Amino acid sequence: xxxxxxxxxxxxxxxxxxxxxxxxxxxxxxxxxxxxxxxxxxxxxxxxxxxxxxxxxxxxxxxxxxxxxxxxxxxxxxxxxxxxxxxxxxxxxxxxxxxxxxxxxxxxxxxxxxxxxxxxxxxxxxxxxxxxxxxxxxxxxxxxxxxxxxxxxxxxxxxxxxxxxxxxxxxxxxxxxxxxxxxxxxxxxxxxxxxxxxxxxxxxxxxxxxxxxxxxxxxxxxxxxxxxxxxxxxxxxxxxxxxxxxxxxxxxxxxxxxxxxxxxxxxxxxxxxxxxxxxxx
Amino acid sequence: xxxxxxxxxxxxxxxxxxxxxxxxxxxxxxxxxxxxxxxxxxxxxxxxxxxxxxxxxxxxxxxxxxxxxxxxxxxxxxxxxxxxxxxxxxxxxxxxxxxxxxxxxxxxxxxxxxxxxxxxxxxxxxxxxxxxxxxxxxxxxxxxxxxxxxxxxxxxxxxxxxxxxxxxxxxxxxxxxxxxxxxxxxxxxxxxxxxxxxxxxxxxxxxxxxxxxxxxxxxxxxxxxxxxxxxxxxxxxxxxxxxxxxxxxxxxxxxxxxxxxxxxxxxxxxxxxxxxxxxxxxxxxxxxxxxxxxxxxxxxxxxxxxxxxxxxxxxxxxxxxxxxxxxxxxxxxxxxxxxxxxxxxxxxxxxxx
Ligand SMILES: Nc1ncnc2c1ncn2[C@@H]1O[C@H](COP(=O)(O)OP(=O)(O)OP(=O)(O)O)[C@@H](O)[C@H]1O
Ligand SMILES: [Mg+2]
Numbered sequence: 001x002x003x004x005x006x007x008x009x010x011x012x013x014x015x016x017x018x019x020x021x022x023x024x025x026x027x028x029x030x031x032x033x034x035x036x037x038x039x040x041x042x043x044x045x046x047x048x049x050x051x052x053x054x055x056x057x058x059x060x061x062x063x064x065x066x067x068x069x070x071x072x073x074x075x076x077x078x079x080x081x082x083x084x085x086x087x088x089x090x091x092x093x094x095x096x097x098x099x100x101x102x103x104x105x106x107x108x109x110x111x112x113x114x115x116x117x118x119x120x121x122x123x124x125x126x127x128x129x130x131x132x133x134x135x136x137x138x139x140x141x142x143x144x145x146x147x148x149x150x151x152x153x154x155x156x157x158x159x160x161x162x163x164x165x166x167x168x169x170x171x172x173x174x175x176x177x178x179x180x181x182x183x184x185x186x187x188x189x190x191x192x193x194x195x196x197x198x199x200x201x202x203x204x205x206x207x208x209x210x211x212x213x214x215x216x217x218x219x220x221x222x223x224x225x226x227x228x229x230x231x232x233x234x235x236x237x238x239x240x241x242x243x244x245x246x247x248x249x250x251x252x253x254x255x256x257x258x259x260x261x262x263x264x265x266x267x268x269x270x271x272x273x274x275x276x277x278x279x280x281x
Numbered sequence: 282x283x284x285x286x287x288x289x290x291x292x293x294x295x296x297x298x299x300x301x302x303x304x305x306x307x308x309x310x311x312x313x314x315x316x317x318x319x320x321x322x323x324x325x326x327x328x329x330x331x332x333x334x335x336x337x338x339x340x341x342x343x344x345x346x347x348x349x350x351x352x353x354x355x356x357x358x359x360x361x362x363x364x365x366x367x368x369x370x371x372x373x374x375x376x377x378x379x380x381x382x383x384x385x386x387x388x389x390x391x392x393x394x395x396x397x398x399x400x401x402x403x404x405x406x407x408x409x410x411x412x413x414x415x416x417x418x419x420x421x422x423x424x425x426x427x428x429x430x431x432x433x434x435x436x437x438x439x440x441x442x443x444x445x446x447x448x449x450x451x452x453x454x455x456x457x458x459x460x461x462x463x464x465x466x467x468x469x470x471x472x473x474x475x476x477x478x479x480x481x482x483x484x485x486x487x488x489x490x491x492x493x494x495x496x497x498x499x500x501x502x503x504x505x506x507x508x509x510x511x512x513x514x515x516x517x518x519x520x521x522x523x524x525x526x527x528x529x530x531x532x533x534x535x536x537x538x539x540x541x542x543x544x545x546x547x548x549x550x551x552x553x554x555x556x557x558x559x560x561x562x563x564x565x566x567x568x569x570x571x572x573x574x575x576x577x578x579x580x581x582x583x584x585x586x587x588x589x590x591x592x593x594x595x596x597x598x599x600x601x602x603x604x605x606x607x608x609x610x611x612x613x614x615x616x617x618x619x620x621x622x623x624x625x626x627x628x629x630x631x632x633x634x
Contacts, residue, residue, distance in 0.1 A: 178376035184363045185370040186390035200380040
């Protein structure tokens with residue numbers, strides 16, 4: 001006789017549930033809780049002790065870096081969502097020669113490491129870049145923005161579009177055409193149909209794709225590192241603190257903060273998406 | 282209650298409206314059709330015959346091939362997109378907005394039309410009451426049954442006072458019992474409102490019950506237009522006769538002004554030769570085998586008890602078996618021998634499809 005057989009049905013159910021949850025719980029503990037706890041402890045284990053968490057928030061440089069990263073990620077998320085929604089809807093609704101190739105090409109950047117993205121931004125908007133050459137020829141002065149926030153912004157948008165576009169396209173395939181026809185029969189203009197039918201139906205997909213774009217931008221490092229020097233985003237700051245100044249406690253505290261903020265943003269998006277999914281039934 | 286909602290009865294006219302889809306498939310041969318104001322017209326036909334396509338051309342969701350015109354009363358609406366035609370639509374799949382409550386769904390058309398809030402709320406409430414949905418105003422649509430959802434869809438379509446109400450198989454997704462009760466509701470509603478309505482179905486029972494007139498369609502063309510009685514009793518071709526209700530085929534021999542059919546002989550004006558005739562089950566009377574005045578003898582091959590009557594399949598040994606209705610308590614069963622008496626005035630001689 002097994003142990004479970006002697007239990008009443010209800011506790012057997014909870015036991016089974018616990019067994020099913022165990023792998024997830026183990027993964028969560030091994031790859032999320034433990035490292036984060038460890039980071040948290042290391043952060044507090046430096047010369048300053050726990051005060052480091054207060055210090056990083058009052059340190060001008062760190063705070064700037066945090067705000068810049070947040071703004072950059074929010075901007076990248078917003079622009080990526082806008083571009084990808086329009087493009088994704090268009091691609092789902094119109095078939096034309098070369099459609100499949102175009103979709104395949106759009107998903108290209110998924111395979112590139114951040115360094116390559118940075119390199120591409122430099123080729124486009126760097127000192128020897130395409131945009132520089134064109135503006136030089138047209139206006140006489142060279143437009144170079146690869147090594148600034150603008151360059152990083154472009155790189156991140158380029159990098160984020162594929163994931164978001166694929167998610168949007170998958171969701172757009174499932175839009176019910178009758179719903180749009182019903183709205184139109186009631187007098188809704190094409191714009192109203194977008195606002196009242198299409199966007200609400202895409203909302204869960206947009207929220208989750210946006211959350212991923214946001215999190216990726218928060219933590220991306222390769223591109224920033226390639227474009228380097230004048231860009232002060234959190235992953236770069238952590239890198240500097242850790243390798244150049246051997247300030248391990250501060251680096252750990254910053255990492256903890258980065259993880260916490262990103263997690264909070266994702267959780268927020270998820271709860272929004274959750275409620276709207278339930279409402280969509 | 283419905284008086285207050287009385288709608289304008291706008292006649293609709295289709296003028297040589299054909300439809301060829303990209304890719305070259307001809308869904309609809311050029312069609313001329315006049316729908317009277319306030320009339321409920323039903324498009325009936327087998328799957329793929331072009332019912333939905335015709336409905337969508339009236340709605341403005343498809344445009345007819347060049348040369349076709351759609352008229353709402355005196356207005357040529359051919360070039361108007363659906364959002365400017367003021368039509369109400371009801372779909373098989375309900376198509377309710379999932380992100381809105383019942384009341385918000387019904388209010389949507391009024392909101393788009395910028396009807397003032399107080400007026401809007403009053404009209405929504407009246408319409409919900411009319412459809413017996415008052416108690417569900419605040420519900421999410423996924424918390425409603427299929428029948429309730431379709432009533433919300435009807436309310437949403439009607440509250441804006443459309444010029445025509447278009448329904449594409451609105452009852453098909455519902456179970457039999459609900460279908461009957463909602464069909465009665467729709468019938469009452471359409472009569473009460475006086476709105477011009479076009480109703481698509483492949484269910485002949487629905488078509489008979491709801492239609493002032495029925496348009497029977499086959500393979501992209503109109504086979505017959507008429508009242509339910511016309512269509513049933515005076516089908517103009519074999520397709521309509523077979524599609525609507527049960528129909529029997531009997532063959533006889535015409536010779537010098539008389540038609541011999543089994544033991545019987547009827548006056549006949551057509552040319553000599555073999556003739557195939559059609560007759561409905563209810564126009565064949567049952568008698569004892571070999572009884573006087575019977576025309577055919579047969580063996581009951583199957584008996585299906587339907588409650589109010591028993592449907593018999595009778596083998597006569599000559600041509601296809603005949604379907605005949607027996608009284609509920611007749612007690613006839615498989616293996617019994619019967620005599621059949623055909624009503625000569627009900628025999629139909631139709632061109633074959
Ligand atoms: N968008 C389209 N593109 C190409 N062919 C189409 C399109 N819509 C309909 N058809 C074709 O046109 C014909 C008529 O279609 P329609 O939808 O009007 O039939 P229906 O009578 O409503 O059938 P059902 O009872 O199955 O709904 C069919 O052969 C169908 O395949
Ligand atoms: Mg159809």
